[in-house]
Amino acid sequence: NAGVTQTPKFRVLKTGQSMTLLCAQDMNHEYMYWYRQDPGMGLRLIHYSVGEGTTAKGEVPDGYNVSRLKKQNFLLGLESAAPSQTSVYFCASSYVQPPSLNTGELFFGEGSRLTVL
Amino acid sequence: SQQGEEDPQALSIQEGENATMNCSYKTSINNLQWYRQNSGRGLVHLILIRSNEREKHSGRLRVTLDTSKKSSSLLITASRAADTASYFCATHSNYQLIWGAGTKLIIKP
Secondary structure, eight states, X not given: OOOEEEEOSEEEEOTTOOEEEEEEESSOOXXXXXXXXXXXXXXXXXXXXXXXXXXXXXXXXXXXXXXXXXXXXXXXXXXXXOGGGOEEEEEEEEEEETTTTEEEEEEEOOOEEEEEO | OOOOEEEOSEEEXXXXXXXXXXXXXXXXXXXXXXXXXXXXXXXXXXXXEETTOSEEEETTEEEEEETTTTEEEEEEOSOOGXXXXXXXXXXXXXXXXXXXXXXXXXXEO
């Protein structure tokens, strides 16, 4: 059981370049999330998805786009990378707790470390 | 914006001692979760406590929740070197989790 897998694990970009981070989960979870983690700060939510074909903005969505064409995959795109997007990106997934639809525990990938020069 | 704020920011104790970390939050919650992050790794869920619960145990972990004070504490008993990590609380409200900045715990041999 692989859980949540992120690719790539490391990437260096030049300002203005674009790239896509891929997240795949094999737990049949409805919810998926993209976070960024910066030193001295907690996780900040970029975008999230509550099901296949749906996405929503989180706390810090500017400069990022996402897509969830298949339930198991959640893609995070940077159209024109900026140095401020240097960070560690984490994907997570969770199940839904009926009937309240409260989120249970999150399962995280190992992170993707992005440096923008 | 951060909802949860952990205290202390860093904690260094001797192996075998107990470690206590605190988390305060601002708004009403559905549940509160604690996670551990080893250096360079992803976060791992430790324990979830619902808003109608006051205390929960899992192995050497004990979590308390005081909704009147909007605070929670995580106690790790009989600490081990492997407990060295950062610990984060996350509060669940309006279908989202909001995270604190974490407590860095160092266990000295």
